[in-house]
Amino acid sequence: MAQYLRRNHPAKKAELLRWRKQELIVKIRKGMEVEGVSTSAERVRDAKLAYLKGQRYYLFDNPQQPLDVGALEKIEAEMKDWQTKSVEEIIAWCSGRAR
Numbered sequence: 001m002a003q004y005l006r007r008n009h010p011a012k013k014a015e016l017l018r019w020r021k022q023e024l025i026v027k028i029r030k031g032m033e034v035e036g037v038s039t040s041a042e043r044v045r046d047a048k049l050a051y052l053k054g055q056r057y058y059l060f061d062n063p064q065q066p067l068d069v070g071a072l073e074k075i076e077a078e079m080k081d082w083q084t085k086s087v088e089e090i091i092a093w094c095s096g097r098a099r
Contacts, residue, residue, distance in 0.1 A: 008062065010054025017047040024094045041090040045082060052079045 024040040056075050059068060085093075 009058060010051055013047070013051040013054040017044070017051045020044045020047040021094050024091070028091065028095060037091065038087045041087040041094075044090050044094060045085065048082050049079060052082065 020040070020043045024037070024044050027037050027040050052075055056072065056079075059072055059075070
């Protein structure tokens with residue numbers, strides 16, 4: 001028997017995404033070179049995809065609730081969108097210009 005309470009969301013992945021997003025915002029505000037900002041934007045993309053993958057896992061792995069096909073399709077569509085986002089779109093998303 002487990003000795004911890006099971007989470008119903010990917011908490012560590014959400015924290016990593018928040019940290020990567022904040023890292024990108026700091027680099028933008030400091031006016032770092034394009035290569036450093038684009039590297040951070042790629043890290044944000046990776047963190048967002050990991051977070052979405054975690055959400056998908058929790059949809060499949062929850063024995064108390066039936067599978068929500070609508071939520072699964074929404075997550076899959078968002079994953080597809082994030083895989084094709086450009087660095088400029090990620091920067092705009094992190095700085096709050098496009099949400």
